[in-house]
Amino acid sequence: MNSRIFLALFGLGLIVPAWAEGELAWRIPVSAAGQASHGGHATKSAGWRLEGMGEGVQARMIAPDLSVHPLEARGGAFPMPRTGMEYYHALVASRAGEGRVETAIRYVPLGGRPSGHSPAEVVALPKARLEIVPDPLPREHWRYQGDQAARFALRFDGQPLGGQAMRLTTAKGSELVVQTDARGRAAIVVPDDLDPDAGQRQAGEMILVAEHRDGQGVLHVTTLSASYAPSPAHWKSLPLGAFMGVAGLVGGFAARPLLLRAAKPRPKRKTS
Template sequence: MSGVAITRLPPLLVALLLVVPEAVAQTGADSRPGAKAAAGGMQHNRRGPKRFMLANAEGAAARMWKPDLTSVALKIEQGSVTLPPTGVDNYHALVVERDWGDSRETLIRYQYMHGKPSGHSTRELTAAEKAAFEIVPSPVPREHQHYRSDQRWAFLLRLNGAAAVGVPVVLETGHGTFVEGVSDGDGMVHLRIPDDFPDPIEGERDRRSAEFTVSAETVANGITYQTALSAEYRLNQAHWQSFGMGFAVMGVGMLAGIVVGRVGAGETGGGRK
């Protein structure tokens, strides 16, 4: 299947990473079961600002979209951009753009922020046209849920508000794995996030996380558009939940066997009277 070569993507579009506080990062460094994970540590100061590292940002502009579809300009300083707390709950969108005239680059990340109820649906934010060419998660994970490895997710490609049909798409993970797809007649593409976390211990909880980027390129009216969606994903829970379910089923089976055995013994005893 044809696809966009990853090497063609500009650095701006492949490096928008949430900065974890140093203490949290050290806590999450040992991601093995029994140690607190970075994902859990990120609960620290949930209503505080969120800082992202941005590579090759010269000439780029950033905006934050709120759940009510108002937006504010953000400063890119020393290779980073910060989402300030807004005091409202739900997803916010960080949009970074750079316009070269004959080419335009866009990077979008949906970040959940905490606060009082926003009174708005996430669908309002994803439906809003935030850039000329954008990749929209369809849907975004619910609150307290996450993208997981070995899960299939849908993404919508939009160009000037309309479905972008037949566009090659690449999903690349922070572990260097990538998968390809092509948007269908509705502008949709379904991609399975690779199950590529190294050395998971089966049957034991593992909360490691990594980044992935979904990117695409298209040309319209002599302008080359490049866009990317960045997000975090975590190890699939099936690596440890399947073992737990196995023990639970085995336990239920043993209990059922004991009950049946006792009932059978009672019936047998009754027959001897």
């Protein structure tokens, strides 16, 4: 089916892709008090949750040095092993069934000593045949932001997958679909659906989903989940910025005569 027709029918609700039901997706940790941790940096939590978890799921964590650490669910969540390395780690969960392969990926920043490795290394490492790749990851202690464009790449067997649909949904109910270009890339404007009155430090949850059927008819479904923050426009005062700009301009003109006077050479005094 033509991709444009697919996107149009999807928008009308006439096509419901296979990813709409039961996909695996990593969710933000919950603390012992039952509160969602801020940005995934909780120091005391029950562990990362995996939506859609059931029989046959295998999970692992990939550290910045690309070492692999198996994850075991406890009480419905996956506690994080200590690697002693800071910066981004990749959570990967997978499940294979008859004619269907599912993968869930999330990049989480953990504390520790400098690893000496770039986050680009863990991002570039293939984790599934079908994979949504951040292009690039937000810097540590940063998040995707509402009303800001975020870039992603879709790859199958390590090669760009162009002309494919990716769906983004948020926990607030926003939803949109984009199509990858010939290089398998897509820019997505993160929905600005968080309550600006709730504060700048609140965290929203979003999930990207894509699917692709290989030459043997096996359907591959992959998700990439992440947190996002409100639009920075809610916290930047445009009137204040304009006032400071005008004040600086006026101040510059007022100070100009004094600067010129100070820079003017003084005549030398004659000595007898």
